[in-house]
Amino acid sequence: MTSHAETVNGELPHEPEKATLEGRNKILSFWLFLGGEAVLFGTLFATFLALRNQTNDGPTANELFQLPMTAAATLILLVSSLTSVFAIQAMHKHKVAALRVWLMVTVVLGLGFLGLEIYEFAEYVTAEKFGMTTSAFSSAFYTLVGFHGAHVAFGVLWISVLIGQLYKKGLTVVTAPKVYVSAMYWHFIDVVWVFIFTVVYLLGKVG
Amino acid sequence: MAHAHSVKRHKGLMDWLTTVDHKKIGILYLLAGGLFFGIGGIEALLIRLQLIKPMNDLVSAQTFNELITMHGTTMIFLGVMPVIFALMNAVIPLQIGARDVAFPFLNSLGFWTFLFGGILLNLSWVMGGAPDAGWTSYTPLSTNTYSTTHGVDFYTIGLQIAGLGTLIGGINFLATIITMRAPGMSFMRMPMFTWTAFITSAMILFAFPAITVGLVLLTFDRILGANFFEVANGGSPVLWQHIFWIFGHPEVYILILPAFGVISEVIPTFARKRLFGYSSMVFATILIAFLGFMVWAHHMFTTGLGPVANALFSISTMLIAVPTGIKIFNWLFTMWGGQVRFTAANLFAIGFIPTFVMGGVTGVMLASAPADYQFHDTYFVVAHFHYVIVGGLVFGLFAGLHYWWPKMFGRVLNETIGKWEFWLFAIGFHLTFFVQHFLGLMGMQRRIFTYLPNQGFDTLNLVSTVGAFLMGVGVLLFLFNTILTATKPKGVANDPWEDGRTLEWTIASPPAEYNFKQIPLVRGIDAYWKEKMAGNKEMTPAEPLGPIHMPSPTILPFVMSVGIFIAGLGMMFSKEHFSNSFMSLIFNNWIVVIIGLLITFGSMLLRSLFDDHGWHIEVEELEEEGVKA
Amino acid sequence: MSVDQHADHDVIKHRHRSEGPQKHIIVFIFSIILTVIAFATVAAGGVNATFTVILLLIMAILQVFMQLGYWMHLKDKGHLMPILFMIFGFFVAGTAVIMALYWVWW
Numbered sequence: 038m039t040s041h042a043e044t045v046n047g048e049l050p051h052e053p054e055k056a057t058l059e060g061r062n063k064i065l066s067f068w069l070f071l072g073g074e075a076v077l078f079g080t081l082f083a084t085f086l087a088l089r090n091q092t093n094d095g096p097t098a099n100e101l102f103q104l105p106m107t108a109a110a111t112l113i114l115l116v117s118s119l120t121s122v123f124a125i126q127a128m129h130k131h132k133v134a135a136l137r138v139w140l141m142v143t144v145v146l147g148l149g150f151l152g153l154e155i156y157e158f159a160e161y162v163t164a165e166k167f168g169m170t171t172s173a174f175s176s177a178f179y180t181l182v183g184f185h186g187a188h189v190a191f192g193v194l195w196i197s198v199l200i201g202q203l204y205k206k207g208l209t210v211v212t213a214p215k216v217y218v219s220a221m222y223w224h225f226i227d228v229v230w231v232f233i234f235t236v237v238y239l240l241g242k243v244g
Numbered sequence: 245m246a247h248a249h250s251v252k253r254h255k256g257l258m259d260w261l262t263t264v265d266h267k268k269i270g271i272l273y274l275l276a277g278g279l280f281f282g283i284g285g286i287e288a289l290l291i292r293l294q295l296i297k298p299m300n301d302l303v304s305a306q307t308f309n310e311l312i313t314m315h316g317t318t319m320i321f322l323g324v325m326p327v328i329f330a331l332m333n334a335v336i337p338l339q340i341g342a343r344d345v346a347f348p349f350l351n352s353l354g355f356w357t358f359l360f361g362g363i364l365l366n367l368s369w370v371m372g373g374a375p376d377a378g379w380t381s382y383t384p385l386s387t388n389t390y391s392t393t394h395g396v397d398f399y400t401i402g403l404q405i406a407g408l409g410t411l412i413g414g415i416n417f418l419a420t421i422i423t424m425r426a427p428g429m430s431f432m433r434m435p436m437f438t439w440t441a442f443i444t445s446a447m448i449l450f451a452f453p454a455i456t457v458g459l460v461l462l463t464f465d466r467i468l469g470a471n472f473f474e475v476a477n478g479g480s481p482v483l484w485q486h487i488f489w490i491f492g493h494p495e496v497y498i499l500i501l502p503a504f505g506v507i508s509e510v511i512p513t514f515a516r517k518r519l520f521g522y523s524s525m526v527f528a529t530i531l532i533a534f535l536g537f538m539v540w541a542h543h544m545f546t547t548g549l550g551p552v553a554n555a556l557f558s559i560s561t562m563l564i565a566v567p568t569g570i571k572i573f574n575w576l577f578t579m580w581g582g583q584v585r586f587t588a589a590n591l592f593a594i595g596f597i598p599t600f601v602m603g604g605v606t607g608v609m610l611a612s613a614p615a616d617y618q619f620h621d622t623y624f625v626v627a628h629f630h631y632v633i634v635g636g637l638v639f640g641l642f643a644g645l646h647y648w649w650p651k652m653f654g655r656v657l658n659e660t661i662g663k664w665e666f667w668l669f670a671i672g673f674h675l676t677f678f679v680q681h682f683l684g685l686m687g688m689q690r691r692i693f694t695y696l697p698n699q700g701f702d703t704l705n706l707v708s709t710v711g712a713f714l715m716g717v718g719v720l721l722f723l724f725n726t727i728l729t730a731t732k733p734k735g736v737a738n739d740p741w742e743d744g745r746t747l748e749w750t751i752a753s754p755p756a757e758y759n760f761k762q763i764p765l766v767r768g769i770d771a772y773w774k775e776k777m778a779g780n781k782e783m784t785p786a787e788p789l790g791p792i793h794m795p796s797p798t799i800l801p802f803v804m805s806v807g808i809f810i811a812g813l814g815m816m817f818s819k820e821h822f823s824n825s826f827m828s829l830i831f832n833n834w835i836v837v838i839i840g841l842l843i844t845f846g847s848m849l850l851r852s853l854f855d856d857h858g859w860h861i862e863v864e865e866l867e868e869e870g871v872k873a
Numbered sequence: 874m875s876v877d878q879h880a881d882h883d884v885i886k887h888r889h890r891s892e893g894p895q896k897h898i899i900v901f902i903f904s905i906i907l908t909v910i911a912f913a914t915v916a917a918g919g920v921n922a923t924f925t926v927i928l929l930l931i932m933a934i935l936q937v938f939m940q941l942g943y944w945m946h947l948k949d950k951g952h953l954m955p956i957l958f959m960i961f962g963f964f965v966a967g968t969a970v971i972m973a974l975y976w977v978w979w
Contacts, residue, residue, distance in 0.1 A: 065954060069955075069958050071959065072959050072962035076962050079962075079965065079969045082966070083972060083973035084973065086973040087973035087974075108908075115904055115908070119897065119898075123894060126897075224941075235929050236933075240926060240929060243915060243925050
């Protein structure tokens with residue numbers, strides 16, 4: 038009966054996320070899902086690369102992008118990835134309070150990233166007249182970066198719900214896999230961002 | 245130790261709406277797949293009726309376009325995919341010696357999402373016109389400029405939702421097969437059907453995200469005014485073709501591999517011999533899947549990719565003939581020297597081999613890029629893909645349904661009617677599609693709604709239509725057979741074919757809710773056959789008898805799918821001009837979309853907040869049932 | 874499911890390691906350095922374009938490998954299936970990118 042939550046009360050194992058078959062299945066399947074996500078973002082990147090020079094007399098990448106803003110967003114997301122590593126380490130040491138704090142820091146950083154992105158998009162639309170319908174390049178840009186932004190937004194909501202559950206239920210063999218999987222998701226968002234700042238922003242500047 | 249939680253047992257319809265039992269979900273998939281298969285079949289018959297004679301005016305050109313689009317889309321995404329999932333659900337956990345799939349909740353969610361996506365797509369017939377740009381929905385034909393009804397919106401959003409369900413199902417089966425195998429069942433001891441289900445699920449995982457992106461881009465073009473495929477603003481129609489076929493070609497292998505798996509189960513059972521070349525079968529399956537991702541542009545030879553790309557894709561396509569040929573020879577060698585019994589299931593399986601070979605041979609012909617310039621968009625292509633999808637996959641599905649019907653429903657299908665089904669369907673099939681090779685070579689284009697007389701097309705088209713109706717009779721006979729069988733009493737043996745080789749034949753037909761009272765110990769390939777040869781009547785258990793933990797039934801997957809369905813409808817009509825002010829208020833302000841998403845995400849939240857503790861079947865209960873059986 | 878019925882321990886390896894944060898901070902510092910190199914090369918300008926593209930891609934791939942390996946634990950034991958599936962995911966994504974670069978035209 039190792040897999041049933043209530044039978045593992047008392048001593049929590051070192052890696053509570055892998056204590057039950059359900060937990061291990063969840064982590065494995067999330068990896069499989071991330072494999073699919075790699076194809077999803079790969080196709081979006083492909084679309085962007087195919088259309089990156091089709092600016093239709095609208096602004097070009099070189100005219101639009103400002104490196105300081107991208108650098109700030111990158112730093113925020115990179116730090117948030119590190120804080121979610123700390124969260125998992127706290128979880129392995131069964132320090133629930135520390136775990137919650139690190140998750141909260143991650144959420145706040147995620148919100149910061151989102152705020153920056155919304156500001157950036159608003160700036161493009163209003164000041165640069167660069168909207169979804171401007172050109173094939175604009176459509177591809179908003180779709181790729183927007184998909185990533187939507188992933189960040191979903192992650193922020195998800196981790197927030199988990200923080201609530203950690204208050205209510207504490208760290209158990211049921212909540213631990215959820216936290217672990219959300220951390221995987223968050224790292225993956227950062228991995229995608231590495232490609233976005235390289236391919237979209239930096240290579241856009243290079244031309 | 246474990247203590248029983250009180251569980252609410254639902255009855256009747258609520259039981260089916262809330263079930264998380266893979267065997268019941270398998271039956272649901274079969275029902276839904278059968279329904280859509282019927283709709284797609286009627287569309288096919290209407291197409292053939294329109295083409296029965298030159299200059300026919302049974303349906304208009306517009307209706308004909310809608311019919312071919314919906315026939316292709318329905319058959320591929322909503323007809324055969326769910327029947328494949330029906331067999332996978334009914335059989336995989338039993339074959340690997342598991343009590344359920346890895347994620348019973350997701351299994352149910354996958355089904356309902358698929359069903360509501362399919363319903364949404366088919367609603368187009370009564371809500372202002374079905375999609376009419378072909379099942380491939382090539383741009384710019386499918387963009388706002390040339391497709392002014394909501395048809396293509398139903399296509400993009402319906403397929404998006406159905407595809408989500410398929411993706412969920414694929415991940416679930418991957419996890420199930422990786423982690424839930426019985427002790428002793430290593431990867432190289434898995435039955436071939438499990439292997440092909442595993443590889444197919446992996447292909448679903450990597451192919452469906454591509455079409456998801458493609459459909460999102462097309463939706464954005466049509467609803468948000470984006471420019472991905474609008475040439476005037478810098479978009480590229482060729483991009484759509486690439487994205488579609490990066491998904492589309494793996495998709496046809498997603499369809500055919502499970503049929504290979506079924507054939508690899510049916511032929512050894514009815515030849516009383518183990519599958520010839522098991523490891524080469526496994527290797528060939530993996531190779532086909534791998535190559536399947538590198539051949540997509542052979543659908544686009546005539547778009548002008550240039551000689552280098554055409555040569556590359558030509559060669560990689562021809563390479564696929566090698567592992568497929570390995571499989572064909574393995575099946576032949578399995579039958580060689582075996583005690584072959586020609587049951588209905590085996591007839592379909594044996595009929596599969598020459599039919600599929602013919603489809604494969606025309607495939608190699610089409611793979612030759614210069615020749616493809618002649619074949620492209622003619623009935624030769626139509627003949628080819630019906631030979632592989634109907635002559636291959638549908639034959640395989642019928643073989644699988646006849647073979648596993650007793651395990652799913654506890655009753656054997658009538659063998660005599662089954663043989664009539666096979667001969668009617670097979671003869672009708674070849675009548676319909678064999679002549680289409682020649683129609684194509686004579687220059688008849690696909691997707692035209694009529695043709696002029698005296699081009700040599702008349703007789704062959706008539707023959708083709710007659711064949712289509714014979715196939716229809718064959719399918720109706722199958723339906724009749726299932727209804728007739730349902731009136732007979734239940735109670736077939738565990739192993740009704742008497743030569744069952746794999747674990748599903750060691751337990752009752754249909755199996756108890758928990759499948760295996762004790763998880764069996766697997767000692768080799770064809771685990772049950774191995775025990776039979778050792779003189780054992782049943783499997784050696786790998787665990788002592790103990791209480792069995794079961795997941796609770798839940799309505800949440802159904803509700804979540806309803807939410808996605810509502811959001812999809814809202815998305816589709818967000819730019820519509822309504823005369824009714826209330827309708828324009830809720831649709832044009834995205835209120836319907838928000839409501840739908842709230843329902844879905846709200847249900848997700850409920851699922852996350854309230855843990856499912858499940859319930860237990862106690863040892864006493866298990867022993868009681870053991871006495872009864 | 875009451876019983877662990879996994880046939881081989883693909884996903885599960887109970888390893889009692891008490892790792893500190895040092896390793897992850899090193900990965901973080903490396904990531905920062907790689908990112909700074911990438912941004913600095915572009916900001917400085919005047920560098921050969923082809924060289925810049927190759928450099929940027931190498932920086933990105935290195936960083937992604939480190940994060941996948943250490944932060945997402947792919948380098949740990951028992952991750953055979955995740956590694957296989959991630960590799961194939963990146964492979965399919967790569968074919969899509971090659972398609973976009975070489976076989977889309979106007």
